[in-house]
Amino acid sequence: MRELNQEFTTKLTRWFRENQRDLPWRKDKEPYHVWVSEIMLQQTRVEAVREYYLRFMKELPTVSDLAAADEETLLKLWQGLGYYNRIRNMHKAAETVVGELCGEFPETFEGIRGLCGIGDYTAGAIGSICFDLRVPAVDGNVLRVMSRILEDGSDIKAAGTKKQIGSVLQELYPESNCGDFTQGLIELGALICVPNGQPKCDMCPVAEFCKAREHGTQMQYPVKSEKKPRKVVQKAVFVLRCVDEEGVERYAVRKRPKSGLLAGLYEFPNVDVERELTLDEAIAVAEDWDCVPMHLTRSSEFKHIFTHVEWDMKGYYLDVHEMPARFKWVTDEEMEAEVPLPSAFGYFL
Ligand code: SF4
The missing domain is CATH 3.90.79.10 (Nucleoside Triphosphate Pyrophosphohydrolase)
Incomplete structure (x- = not known):
C-alpha cells in the first residue's frame, strides 16, 4: 500500500479539475459566493441548494446587500432550507465585514474563523478556495473518504477525529491551487466514495492509496457512534x-x-x-x-x-x-x- 504523499494530492486535484460538477458557485473564487454556498450546503443537498443560491445572489448580490437586508427578507430567502440560525449568523457576519472591515472579507484563517457562524470547516473551505491557504476543510464527505483511505476506526462523531484527519491533510496540501485539493476531497466523497452503498473504487483516482479498498473493508468505515433517539x-x-x-x-x-x-x-x-x-x-x-x-x-x-x-x-x-x-x-x-x-x-x- 502506498503512503500518502504529494502524488496523492496531484492525482486528486487533477481528477477534480477534469471531473468537477458545473455548479453556479464555482464560476469564480469570490469569497462572498463561496461563503454563501458553503453555508447553504451544510445539511442540504447540492441539487436543492442550486436554486436557492441563484435566487439569493439575484436578490443580494454583494455582502453589503446582505448586511443591509431585513430579517424577514432573509428568512423568506432561506425558507425551506432549514437551520435558520445559519442565515441569522451570516447576516451578523456581513454586518461585521461591512461595518468593521470596510467590506473586505478577511484573508487569514483566523480572520475568517472569527466571523459569526463560521467554523473550522467553512473557514478552511473559504481560506483554501479563495485565498489559496494551506488549510484543510473536513466535512462528513472528507471524514468518510479519509477514514477509508487510512482505515481509521476513530468515531467520526468524536471531537478529536476531525482534528486528527485535518492534521494528516494539512501535510498534503499543495503549494498552490489549494482550493482544488479541498474541493477534490469533497467531490470524491460526493461522487465516488459515496455515503450510501458501495463506493465506486474502480473509478477512484486515489485507489492505489486506499487501505480499505486493499483489504475490502470499505463498508466498515467510517465508524459512527449511535445517535440518541429523537x-x-x-x-x-x-x-x-x-x-x-x-x-x-x-x-x-x-x-x-x-x-x-x-x-x-x-x-x-x-x-x-x-x-x-x-x-x-x-x-x-x-x-x-x-x-x-x-x-x-x-x-x-x-x-x-x-x-x-x-x-x-x-x-x-x-x-x-x-x-x-x-x-x-x-x-x-x-x-x-x-x-x-x-x-x-x-x-x-
Ligand atoms: S478506493 Fe474506494 S473506498 Fe478508497 S477512497 Fe477510493 S472510492 Fe473510497
Whole structure:
C-alpha cells in the first residue's frame, strides 16, 4: 500500500479539475459566493441548494446587500432550507465585514474563523478556495473518504477525529491551487466514495492509496457512534380560514418566539397535545382563540423530522367567522411572497 504523499494530492486535484460538477458557485473564487454556498450546503443537498443560491445572489448580490437586508427578507430567502440560525449568523457576519472591515472579507484563517457562524470547516473551505491557504476543510464527505483511505476506526462523531484527519491533510496540501485539493476531497466523497452503498473504487483516482479498498473493508468505515433517539412531540396544527368583507380568503399565521427552534419564523397556530384531538376538542381550541369556528373542512397528518426532535402533526382545516388580531391574516399571495413559513408547516398549504 502506498503512503500518502504529494502524488496523492496531484492525482486528486487533477481528477477534480477534469471531473468537477458545473455548479453556479464555482464560476469564480469570490469569497462572498463561496461563503454563501458553503453555508447553504451544510445539511442540504447540492441539487436543492442550486436554486436557492441563484435566487439569493439575484436578490443580494454583494455582502453589503446582505448586511443591509431585513430579517424577514432573509428568512423568506432561506425558507425551506432549514437551520435558520445559519442565515441569522451570516447576516451578523456581513454586518461585521461591512461595518468593521470596510467590506473586505478577511484573508487569514483566523480572520475568517472569527466571523459569526463560521467554523473550522467553512473557514478552511473559504481560506483554501479563495485565498489559496494551506488549510484543510473536513466535512462528513472528507471524514468518510479519509477514514477509508487510512482505515481509521476513530468515531467520526468524536471531537478529536476531525482534528486528527485535518492534521494528516494539512501535510498534503499543495503549494498552490489549494482550493482544488479541498474541493477534490469533497467531490470524491460526493461522487465516488459515496455515503450510501458501495463506493465506486474502480473509478477512484486515489485507489492505489486506499487501505480499505486493499483489504475490502470499505463498508466498515467510517465508524459512527449511535445517535440518541429523537424526542417525539405531537402537535395539533390549525389552518384557520376566514373570508374577509371583500370576499377574500385569509389564513391565520403567527410569528414564533425569538429564540429556540424555528425562531422568528411564521407558523400556523398550533398546540402540543398528548393524543389526537377529537373534533370537539379541536373546535374548542379555536374558540379559545376567539375564532368562532363554523366547520371542519378536512384534516391531514404529517411528520417532520428535525435533528433532535420529531413533530407528529395533525392538521385541522377550519372555516371561521372572526379574524382575531392575535393572528396575522394573510392571503395566498401574501403567504407566498412575504411570509417565511418553514417546511414543517408548508405541508399544510
Ligand atoms: S478506493 Fe474506494 S473506498 Fe478508497 S477512497 Fe477510493 S472510492 Fe473510497
